[in-house]
Amino acid sequence: MAEKKISSSSTAEYFAKNLQQVGFSSPTKAVLTTLKEAVDNSLDACEEHGILPELNVEIEKMGPGSIKNSERIKVIVEDNGPGIDADDLPKVYGEYLASSKFGRGRCTRGQQGIGISAATTWAQLTCAHGAKVISKTKAQRKAVSALIEVDIKNNKGAVKKRETIDWDRPHGTRVEFVFDGRIQINGDAGLLSYLLGTSLVNPHVTLNYKLPDQEWVKIERVSTTVPKIPDAIEPHPHTMKLGEFIAHSHLFGRTKVSAWLKRGFSRITDSVIEEMSKRSEYKVPKSLFEKNADQLTNAEFDQIFTALQHIDLKAPSTSSVLSIGEEAMSKSIQRLGKVDFFSVVTRKPTICDFKPVQVEVAIARLEERSGEGDSLAQVLRFANRVPLQFDKSACAIVHAITSVNWRSYGLGQAKESIPQGPYIFAVSVVSPFIKFKNASKETIDASDELVEEIRRALMQAGQKLSRYIKAEHKANELEEKIRYIEQFGPILVEGLARITNAKEDQKKRAQDGLMKILGRDANATEKELTEANKKLEKHIANESAGEANA
Amino acid sequence: MRKGGKSQSEIPIISKQLCLRLLNDLEKAKRPVLYATKTALDNAVYNHKVGYLTPGGKKVATELNVSSVKKMSRAVFMLEILLRNIDTGAVNTKRELYYISKGEIKGTPMLKPLDFGDQPESDDTIDFICELLECYREEMNCYANDRGGQTYSQQLVVTETMPDGTTATIDLSRLGTSPFQPKNRPQNLTLKASKKIDFCLIVESEGTANTLVANGFTKRHNCILMGAQGVPSNAVRGWAKLIQDQLRVPMYFFGDLDAYTLQNIYRTLKAGSAASLIRNQDYSAPEVRFLGVLPGDIKKYDLFDYPVRENDAQEVRALKKADDALKNDPFFQDKKNKGLSDILHWLLKNKRRCEQQAFFSVDPKDPTMPEKIIVDKIKRGDFV
Helix, strand or coil, X not given: CCCCCCCCCCHHHHHHHCHHHHCCCCHHHHHHHHHHHHHHHHHHHHHHCCCCCEEEEEEEEEEECCCCCCEEEEXXXXXXXXXXXXXXXXXXXXXXXXXXXXXXXCCCCCCCCCHHHHHHHHHHHHHCCCEXXXXXXXXXXXEEEEEEEEECCCCEEEEEEEEEECCCCCCEEEEEEEEEECCCCCCCCCHHHHHHHHHHHCCCCEEXXXXXXCCEEEECCCCXXXXXXXXXXXXXXXXXXXXXXXXXXXXXXXXXXXXXXXXXXXXXXXXXXXXXXXXXXXXXXXXXXXXXXXXCCHHHHXXXXXXXXXXXXXXXXXXXXXXXXXXHHHHHHHHHCCEEEEEEEECCCEEECCEEEEEEEEEXXXXXXXXXXXXXXXXXXXXXXXXXXXXXXHCHHHHHHHHCCHXXXXXXXXXXXXXXXXXXXXXXXXXXXXXXCCCCXXXXXXXXXXXXXXXXXXXXXXXXXXXXXXXXXXXXXXXXXHHHHHHHHHHHHHHHHHHHCCCHHHHHHHHHHHHHHHHHHHHHHHHHHHHHHHHHHHHHHHHHHHHHHC | CCCCCCCCCHHHHHHHHHHHHHHHHHHCCCXXXXXXXXXXXXXXXXXXXXXXXXXXXXXEEEECCCCCHHHHHHHHHHHHHHHHHHHHCCCECXXXXXXXXXXXXXXXXXXXXXXXXXXXXXXXXXXXXHHHHCCCHHHHCECCCCCCCCEEECCEEEEEECCCCCEEEEEHHXXXXXXXXXXXXXXXXXXXXXXXXXXXXXXXXXXHHHHHHHCCHHHHCCEEEEECCCCCCHHHHHHHHHHHHHHCCCEEEECCECHHHHHHHHHHHHHCCCCCCCCCCCCCCCCCEEEECCHHHHHHCCCCCEECCCCCHHHHHHHHHHHHHHHHCHHHHCHHHHHHHHHHHHHHHHCEEECHHHHHHCCCCCCCHHHHHHHHHHHHCCCC
């Protein structure tokens, strides 16, 4: 038998064969993922450089695709970001894991440097044509235009057709992908849901978009504050596995173990190290802390790691999370359409599963959807301000929504399901370490602690919302009571008068009496309505005062 | 004049009094309150000397307010139709009254808000009126379909007084194989026996009643044989009461041995039901005895019985209800009915049932064997 040769393959080769793992599992997903990766990159770049983003997104159909049941699609995303140095273009668009953000523990959209290279690969595999990029930095007089492709064998970006061109932008990047895909405009997994969701959680973005066969649409920014992405925090030892722990040490080279632990992790201090060396169980000898990290054996790593897992450590700091804020959310939600009323809740940052997390919720009732009383409310899910559009049922956000009894807040809901009615539920989870269920970042893992935190935010939002619903309910009740009085009062008296052969004056007196009785009921309801309205006004005033203080 | 309820001539008077009270209250801007008898088991009283379930003192009060104005307006509207029927002598079923009300509303746009969406809404209104006036719907000339009660006898003669005062005489012995079908208005019937009648047998299954007659039961015995056709209709209940009162013959019920038959069929026939507390007086025959199938018959005649199937929803529900009945139903709690509550205990404990047709298994070659067993049981006093 011939000996089989064992060969290693490049990261690019791996992803090229497994694009389904990073969001390219169907032609429909390919369009959305390409768009999403390009937009994420643009927004992250703008925010890093304190620029208020203005994005132009254009999606075109160019004819039938080479894959069965697909079309040839062109996706263009243009931003006013800082631009990319010409030398970095192949790294950004053509090399896997070449990210400036990998494992840094910050609340950026992109984390690993896989997505946009995967989009280039998909375009290359389906159309033999990579990403066409134009980019200009502030320092450049002319822009660079290049076609970037992935050298799959070597995981390197390859530059083709590089030229210098005139571009009437002070700075920015324009990327164009042509590939096989299929366009879905509406529905949870549709392009519109993505674009609206992105604008909702990014109040500072001005978004211009054009979908196939439609006119350009402009969504103006409602905030002029560029979110400041908090500094990174180091990982917390309780969130790691042994392998990750060892790999983490490699980033520090020849460093003393005690220094590596203190610098490389959250919440490890001198006193923690001291305690580890004094404990009766899971004791780590002092000498081990004095060794260099690169000289530790695996058994020694294991000893330190196990000791760390058995010691009480403070939860990590929550200063690394980034919130949109209730005021910005309140303005942004009104960009989704004509809103009857809404409620927003920004929870304080907290710790779930030893990771800092902040949850924000916005619920709005849309006037234009008032006919959709029986259909399920629309759920917009966000992780680090990126819309999640697939695998809804497994997501922590959906678990939390269905666990709340929305009937008690006046919404329609079948048992343990998403509430009904013309509502939008937007839930944003922000964390430097979001645990996704898969590499394509479509679903947030539903841990009990996270679900409970989201659930609390939802219930707070529900309570706020119920004030509007209650006032509206009282107004409807009053209207119905008045209608009942007008309709049934005369019928009842007429009927009684006919059976008893009552005279006209007796009938008239009875009619007046009945109106008095029923009028009292209506007055009582009117009083309740006034009360409900007062409470609502007070609530709105408190909210505004809170925003002003903030 | 009838013994129970109100006579029909009283109804227009009581109705007018009620409406006048409402009108007077309204004139004074005082909130009128209507009281209706509560027809539920927790308001049922049983005294074995009376023999049937009677209403207790609980009333359901409906106060006029914005929420009840529709219900009251509908009641007054339907009452007018019913009073008109009493006046003209017209009779209707509930469904017909539903359509009559639709027709009235169609012709008078002002009445549109009263419109009944479906028949249950108009049925509820009719029932509400009966509870307010404490009368039967039959007294309001509203009759149900004459279901069940097909009766055979060689000795029974029925005289029916027609609405126009003329009479018709029906000699059941001259009907051949056709049964006599009792009417919903038993007060118009007079019974006579051409020869001494020894007993009246009410069989749960209409089919088994027919078989017994076809095999010569009524030829060999001086009796009345009736098929109940499941839960007895008002016609069957009123008819059994009439036979009991006018002929004074021993009466026996023969049906399945299961919780449903005992509670829903036999108890209703003998003592009425909680839902019909107001009319049990005229729609129950307390003299009817339970001939079987008795738990002892299974062993005695080696009958086929079988466990209650878990997917038999009706019987599983009846068993649950039986447990409740033993705790809350005054009929089964009465000492005089200990024999019947013992059967319920037996059913709950053994969770088995035996059908009336199992008597056909005793001697498959002898088609008259069930008849022989029934007559033998009557002779020996083997009943509860």
